[in-house]
Amino acid sequence: MNSCNCRNLEKTLAIKSSRDSFVANFKKLETSNENWAEMFKCNVCEQRWVVQVGAEMDREYNYAFKTEVPTLSAFDFKKANFDLEVHKHGGFSNDTCMILGCEQKALKGIAFCPNHKL
Numbered sequence: 544m545n546s547c548n549c550r551n552l553e554k555t556l557a558i559k560s561s562r563d564s565f566v567a568n569f570k571k572l573e574t575s576n577e578n579w580a581e582m583f584k585c586n587v588c589e590q591r592w593v594v595q596v597g598a599e600m601d602r603e604y605n606y607a608f609k610t611e612v613p614t615l616s617a618f619d620f621k622k623a624n625f626d627l628e629v630h631k632h633g634g635f636s637n638d639t640c641m642i643l644g645c646e647q648k649a650l651k652g653i654a655f656c657p658n659h660k661l
């Protein structure tokens with residue numbers, strides 16, 4: 544195996560096929576039980592990925608995030624989750640979040656921003 548698809552994949556990606564096949568050519572570097580995620584490095588291009596674990600239990604896709612940081616403790620899960628909500632909703636609407644004092648745009652189709660979405 545001397546080619547990979549990392550470069551062509553989105554930065555925030557829903558793993559719609561099996562998680563096992565997604566990580567098949569990756570080397571696992573670290574696990575975070577607290578954040579339900581694992582860090583991998585592609586065996587070919589060395590791209591690092593943070594890959595969610597266990598989302599399928601909520602009948603959701605596991606998501607993968609491209610990252611440049613070396614360890615999970617350096618990975619900004621808060622920002623990743625923010626980006627993930629934006630990704631899932633297909634962007635922001637023109638309205639501001641309903642929470643008083645919040646100036647963030649609401650996500651498309653709902654009245655709240657990623658930080659205030661339940």
Ligand SMILES: [Zn+2]
Pocket residue numbers: 547548549550585586587588589590
């Ligand atoms: Zn790669």
Ligand SMILES: [Zn+2]
Pocket residue numbers: 640641642645646647655656657658659
């Ligand atoms: Zn808000």
